[in-house]
Amino acid sequence: MWELTVLLLLATPEKPILSLHPPWTTIFKGEKVTLRCDGYHPLLLELRPISTLWYLGHLLLPSYKKSIEVHTPGVYRCQTRGAPVSDPIHLSVSNDWLILQVPYAAVFEGEPLVMRCRGWYDKTVYKLHYYHDGQPVRYFHSSANYTVPQARASDSGRYQCSGTMRIPVESAPMFSAKVAVTVQEARHAAAVRLLQVQSPRAPLRLGCGVHGPRAGGRGAGIVLVRGGYSHPQRPETQPMAATPGPRFSLGLGVHHRPGPR
Template sequence: MWPLTALLLLVPSSGQAATLEKPILSLHPPWTTIFKGERVTLRCDGYHPLLLELRPISTLWYLGHLLLPSHKKSIEVQTPGVYRCQTRGAPVSDPIHLSVSNDWLILQVPYAAVFEGEPLVLRCRGWYDKPVYKLHYYHEGRAVRYFHASANYSVPQARAGDSGRYQCSGTMRLPVESAPMFSAKVAVTVQELFPAPVLTVTGRAEARGGVAVRCETRLHPHRRDTPLQFAFYKYSRPVRRFDWGAEYTVPEPEVDELESYWCEAATATRSVRKRSPWLQLAGRGSALPSASSTAQAPRAAALAPGGQPLSFRKPPVSRSAPSVTSVPNATSPGLQGPAGRAPTARPPACALPAPSEPPAGALKPDVDLLLQEMQLLKGLLSRVVLELKEPPAFPEPRATLQTPAPRFAASPGAPETTAVES
């Protein structure tokens, strides 16, 4: 008799049962269509724990929604329908659709899913394995292969374009050669192993410099153990050939040319090979770390600081006598400039901040400064009006005609700029 401790070791814990994967249901021979009267074997491979009595736990078999009486790991069947199996603590397996035909000619396809890069084999079979002559295979109604006698149609490395409806036709000697016979159409689906990769920016590589990019894709859950290799390109030039790493560091001098990069993912045998689109950036520098975007903020603040007081450019003012260059409509003959040049009027100019709403606390200082400027302009205009009413006497004429000292003339130099500070 077994000791109690040994018996307890045979009972799976609840945590172990909760993580069990679904069992794998297989078909032997591996064809989903058989002739009437033939039998095939179904096998359920999964976790089979033992009871305390050390007897194998029962395997549950389903035909549609009907529970079959057998509890063995393998059963023989000849009834068409959808079969599933289940073991203790595990979910139900994936289904197998079994078809039974009474035709002279059938097209047999694999029961298991076919993935990209894997071989696809189709078999055109005659009744009781009679030889088939003048054999044609059709894909979506188009003849794709011809054989003189019975042979399988094989695609060494299937692609998504190989999916579709297949059919075969041929003749048999019963005992003389018959007319061409056609099988029923069978749908075949080639599963995608992994989608086309996408090249994305993951961040800056501080240690080596530059920007790190990653070639991202995902394997089908049923083929998640398939190893993939990755290559990286700049335009049509490979910058790193195929290896197991999915990341690549773009050198710092080439960071501005990120949009010229793309990557490629492939299986180790290169049976499946897919390339990504060009690296897409939402905006200039948007895919890079925030350091590049924050560097623009001080520059914007220097161009348009919030709450900065208004600044005015005023015309030059002579220290000895008021300048008349600020009066645009001066027509008095005693106010002519040198060499008949008309006085140039330069109205005050101001530089406004960027068109954004000023802060609440910056409105009052701007108004006060504007009032001060208006008072200053008022004083200047008053002095100019007084000068127009009482023009000074001109100097005595001399032997040589010379232009007087630039008392009333506009200075030909650049106007003096006075900044008003708060």
């Protein structure tokens, strides 16, 4: 029975990995970013090319390429032939003077957490402050990224930045919108928890590895070995049903840029 289960799992394609380039969840109005879908391909060669389906909310986008350029805010997903729908990426578009950019991919305990405060179309930000849950955590004289070398669960929260810009003279302090950041449980802790729920009927060896292209932690997997079989499993194995329809859903709105002071 175990061998049959393993064979069925091996025959089930994994979710495609959706990545964002550059890897920031917020952009300025008028900018574009590239989404790339890396996923399952059938073992048999086919005469027609492998199609990729793209979704913005519940709307099916008119593209079948492996990567697309987008500028509309919302929740994006992709799907390759015969595979479940990918995990989502939330893209926000802002018209503010300052935006706080955080990684689109999950951040795990022990990994670096990097964010940047960006001025309107890359204008230099002076007297730059970063805030965590309303408390200042770092000051820079001018534009610089804020990095937590080894993130912990306590680093989760709402972040914000403030600063001035010369447009053309130095402005009053401006503030970005607040952005929620979640630091997830360390990978090895998830592996130990997975070991505890396995059946003790047969010997089990457990190890952590990287399966498939790594996209900011999205390609990490757990390798289970029992009875001579190995199967890389993603932390989330529940496929999401794709139900494209006529509805159009935007996940995040567009902010208005305040005028210079």
